[in-house]
Amino acid sequence: MSGTDQSVTMYSTPWCGYCRRLKAQFDRENIAYTVVDIEQDPKAAEYVMSVNGGNQTVPTIEFADGSALTNPSIVQVREKLGSLAA
Secondary structure: OOOHHHEEEEEEOOOOHHHHHHHHHHHHHOOEEEEEEOOOOHHHHHHHHHHOOOOOOOOEEEOOOOOEEEOOOHHHHHHHHHHHHO
16 A cells, blocks of 8 residues: 555544644645544553653654654654655
C-alpha cells in the first residue's frame, strides 16, 4: 500500500486544544492521520504512558516505524515523515 509511511496515529482526547490545533495543521498539510481517543481505549492510554514516562500526554503521534513524538510541532512531524520517506 503506497503512502503508508506518510500516515500517522494521533493519540488524543476530545478536550485537548493542542490536539485540535495539530489536527487542523494535518488537514491543511494533507497529512493522513488516524485519531485514537485514549479516554475510550485503555490500551492506547497504556501506549501513551509507555512513551511518555508514565504520563498520559497528548497529542502523542506514532509513526509507521513505531517511533513517537509528544506534542510535536507540524515542522517536527513533516521532518519525521520526510526522513521515513527517504
